[in-house]
Amino acid sequence: MRQSMKLYFVIKKSQFTMALLLGLLLAVVSLTSSFLWQNITVKYFNEQFGPLVSSIWILIAAATVLNDQIKHLETWLYTQNISRKQLFITRVILLIILPILVSSLMDIILTLITHPNSVCDIIANDAVSGVQLFFMASVMALVYTLIGPIWMKIMTAIFMLIVVISPILTVEKIDHIFHIKMFEHSDVLQTFLANVVILFLALIVFIFAGYLSTKISADTIDNAVRLHYFRWPVVIFAFVSLFITLMVGNRSSLTIEVVLNNMILPAIITVVTFVFVFKPKLKLTWDK
Amino acid sequence: MTLVVENISKKIQNKTVLHNVNFELHEGEIAGLVGRNGAGKTTLFSTISGELLADFGRVGLDGLEYHKIPSLHDQLFYINMPENWLSYHSPKKIKAIMKTAYKNFDETWYDLEIKRFGLNNGRQIRNYSKGMRALFMIIVSFASRAQYVFLDEPLDGLDVLIRDQVKQMIVTQVTEHNTTVVIASQNLIELDTLVDRILLLKDQTIDRTFSVEDNKNVKKYQLAFAGDTLPAFLRDSGTIIAQTGHIVTIVFNNFIEDIGSKLAGPDFKFVEELPVGSEDIFRASFAKEAYAWQQELEVEE
Numbered sequence: 001m002r003q004s005m006k007l008y009f010v011i012k013k014s015q016f017t018m019a020l021l022l023g024l025l026l027a028v029v030s031l032t033s034s035f036l037w038q039n040i041t042v043k044y045f046n047e048q049f050g051p052l053v054s055s056i057w058i059l060i061a062a063a064t065v066l067n068d069q070i071k072h073l074e075t076w077l078y079t080q081n082i083s084r085k086q087l088f089i090t091r092v093i094l095l096i097i098l099p100i101l102v103s104s105l106m107d108i109i110l111t112l113i114t115h116p117n118s119v120c121d122i123i124a125n126d127a128v129s130g131v132q133l134f135f136m137a138s139v140m141a142l143v144y145t146l147i148g149p150i151w152m153k154i155m156t157a158i159f160m161l162i163v164v165i166s167p168i169l170t171v172e173k174i175d176h177i178f179h180i181k182m183f184e185h186s187d188v189l190q191t192f193l194a195n196v197v198i199l200f201l202a203l204i205v206f207i208f209a210g211y212l213s214t215k216i217s218a219d220t221i222d223n224a225v226r227l228h229y230f231r232w233p234v235v236i237f238a239f240v241s242l243f244i245t246l247m248v249g250n251r252s253s254l255t256i257e258v259v260l261n262n263m264i265l266p267a268i269i270t271v272v273t274f275v276f277v278f279k280p281k282l283k284l285t286w287d288k
Numbered sequence: 289m290t291l292v293v294e295n296i297s298k299k300i301q302n303k304t305v306l307h308n309v310n311f312e313l314h315e316g317e318i319a320g321l322v323g324r325n326g327a328g329k330t331t332l333f334s335t336i337s338g339e340l341l342a343d344f345g346r347v348g349l350d351g352l353e354y355h356k357i358p359s360l361h362d363q364l365f366y367i368n369m370p371e372n373w374l375s376y377h378s379p380k381k382i383k384a385i386m387k388t389a390y391k392n393f394d395e396t397w398y399d400l401e402i403k404r405f406g407l408n409n410g411r412q413i414r415n416y417s418k419g420m421r422a423l424f425m426i427i428v429s430f431a432s433r434a435q436y437v438f439l440d441e442p443l444d445g446l447d448v449l450i451r452d453q454v455k456q457m458i459v460t461q462v463t464e465h466n467t468t469v470v471i472a473s474q475n476l477i478e479l480d481t482l483v484d485r486i487l488l489l490k491d492q493t494i495d496r497t498f499s500v501e502d503n504k505n506v507k508k509y510q511l512a513f514a515g516d517t518l519p520a521f522l523r524d525s526g527t528i529i530a531q532t533g534h535i536v537t538i539v540f541n542n543f544i545e546d547i548g549s550k551l552a553g554p555d556f557k558f559v560e561e562l563p564v565g566s567e568d569i570f571r572a573s574f575a576k577e578a579y580a581w582q583q584e585l586e587v588e589e
Contacts, residue, residue: 003388010388073373079337080389081361217341218334219300 004082004090011073012064012094019060019099023053027106031114050107050122051129054100058137061095062157066150075218088145088213092206096137100130131195131202132169138205139165145209145216146230148223152276159238159269163245168198224277231277239270289315289350291336291364291436291468296345298328298335305331307492309345313436316466318458320479323489329472330368332489333438337366362390365434367425374428375414375421379407382428392433401427401457405450418445426454430461437461440472455482476567486569498569507543508568511536511551512558519555521547529568539568 009016030049068074077087104126111122139160147153171194212227220226225234246262274280291313298306305328313319321329334340336347338355347354354360367374374382379402386393402409405423407416413424422445429437442458443451459482461467470487473479479486485499512534513519522528525547526540534557540547551559 007385007388010385068373071373071376072368075334075339076367076373078339079361079364079366081358083358086358215341218339219298219331 001086001089004086005094007077007080007082008087008090008094015060015064016094019057020102022060023057023103023106026053026056027110030110048125049110050103050126051133053106054103054130054133057099057103058096058133061091061099061137062140062144064095065091065144066153069150069221078218084214085210088141088210092137092141092210096134096141100133104130128191128195131199135168135198135202135205136161136165138202138209142205142209142212145213146226146234148221148226152224159242163241167245167248168201171198224279235270235274235277238273239266242266242269289363289435290348291354292348293336294346294348296332296335296347297343298331298340299343300331304492306335306342309489309493311487311494311497313468313470315435315468316462317485318462318469318471318483320476320483320486321470321472321489322474322476322479322486325474327489328492329489330440333366333440333470333472334368337364337438339366339368362392362432363434364436364438365390365429365432366438366440367429368440372425374425376412378412379409379424382413386428386432390432390434394431394433398427398431401431405453419447419450422446423450423454426457430457430465430467433465433467435466435468437467437469438472439469441474442471443473443475443478451478458482477565480565480567505542505544506564506569507540508562508564509538509540509551510560510562511538511556514555514557519550521550537562539564 026049068077078084082090104123107122107126108119111119140157143156143160144153147156216226225231243263243266246265247259250258250262252258293309293311293313296306296309297304309332321332323329331340335342336354338361342355349360349363352360354364377385379398383393383395383398386398387395402424405420405427407420407424407427413421416424422442426439426442429439439458443454446454455478458469458471462469471479471483476486483499485497487497488495508529513522513536514534518528518531518536522536522538525542526538528536528538530537
């Protein structure tokens with residue numbers, strides 16, 4: 001594991017340096033805005049510094065992983081003194097956990113300098129956004145592992161963001177998950193538990209994605225779904241997830257017409273997914 | 289130290305590319321891997337090195353499962369030549385990476401070779417010429433000091449002078465460090481002067497392993513036949529490499545006494561035995577296919 005971390009860090013040293021410089025630049029902007037232009041700059045920027053920096057860093061990380069695939073670094077790393085599982089864990093630590101922790105740390109330090117009284121709020125805020133980012137990253141990691149071509153990875157990630165990640169992240173309290181009043185007495189406890197559930201969910205997704213990464217061969221890079229036994233589940237998931245999303249968003253009373261109307265878009269998306277996943281060869285000819 | 293490849297099979301896009309590939313590589317030998325275009329040479333390298341997961345089979349290194357023990361992986365160096373991430377870095381940066389990746393990386397030798405061939409240390413490899421890129425990849429491969437070095441078409445794009453220097457480098461490295469080198473190449477003439485033996489990849493497997501010395505029954509002749517038509521037995525028992533009028537160059541896959549007697553007969557005005565190279569043995573191995581193509585061409589005409 002140490003070898004894996006060391007090797008990946010050495011290869012990505014310049015990207016890490018650039019990302020850190022960008023974070024420091026934003027920290028300087030945050031500091032100057034606090035001291036010099038208090039009335040001009042937006043208060044929101046100071047409060048959201050930690051989540052903003054970690055989001056930017058995770059976006060850079062996502063681009064880095066795509067870049068690894070384009071430049072065939074990933075395939076070379078498979079030949080190295082590290083296992084596929086170690087490579088996966090290394091990326092999770094260096095590209096996801098480390099940015100979240102470092103940005104939170106920077107945020108806490110900046111808050112101690114500028115608004116020491118609100119440091120507890122900032123820690124709580126960073127913890128919640130950190131868990132949310134961690135969950136988003138876990139879903140992205142699963143998509144990046146299972147889906148082959150770059151553009152399909154990006155499209156699937158956007159789809160997942162709309163139909164899976166966003167609805168889950170809107171769950172602010174534990175009662176909203178179970179639809180029962182379990183912890184009515186404490187909002188803080190409810191928020192804490194909701195985030196623990198999201199964190200737990202993220203860990204499961206990461207473990208699953210990590211397991212898949214050990215089963216996927218580099219030659220499947222052009223396949224929409226890189227493990228053939230996941231092809232049908234992916235097609236079915238596209239339909240079910242979008243259908244549920246549309247039904248949940250439905251405000252009118254539940255009738256057959258509403259259900260059928262809400263099936264149109266999922267059906268289209270499912271057909272499109274099916275075509276890309278299975279690449280059916282349709283013979284369009286009048287010849288007998 | 290021996291690398292044993294056992295029953296490696298690999299399908300890509302539902303097409304069998306490798307089927308039950310078996311062979312062994314010994315310390316300090318240079319082996320050539322030949323096969324027709326698309327025969328699966330690169331897939332074989334990629335599967336052995338761990339880039340691709342084999343569907344079946346194993347690779348053993350000194351009795352240990354190579355693919356299951358990552359710590360063994362710095363004993364083998366393979367990088368896909370035309371498409372690789374190294375191109376986006378300078379030799380200086382690559383040195384830092386390789387030092388981390390390969391515990392025995394020979395930094396001094398690497399620096400010396402970079403200097404000897406006048407490669408710009410601060411420039412990204414992708415800005416090098418095709419030949420210089422290939423040369424750089426060979427330098428990195430050997431600097432890794434991995435016991436096994438797999439080179440895929442390493443001499444491709446190199447000019448004659450550099451090619452000779454590279455060939456000399458390969459031989460020197462094998463002699464000095466007892467490295468085992470496997471060279472995949474289409475250029476059989478080039479391999480003749482380099483390799484100890486050749487692994488022939490045919491019909492998705494290592495069809496046979498041979499060295500020129502082991503193939504005494506393969507013979508090459510240049511001859512001039514007397515009649516108007518080519519004697520039928522030539523087509524049946526050999527592969528015609530070239531024919532200009534009555535003059536034919538032919539390789540016999542299995543040269544038996546009967547063929548010798550026929551060649552000495554009145555049907556031929558002139559018969560001369562030529563030295564056999566790996567390319568001739570390769571041709572002889574594909575004799576049946578070559579004959580089928582000839583037949584098809586004749587039907588089309």
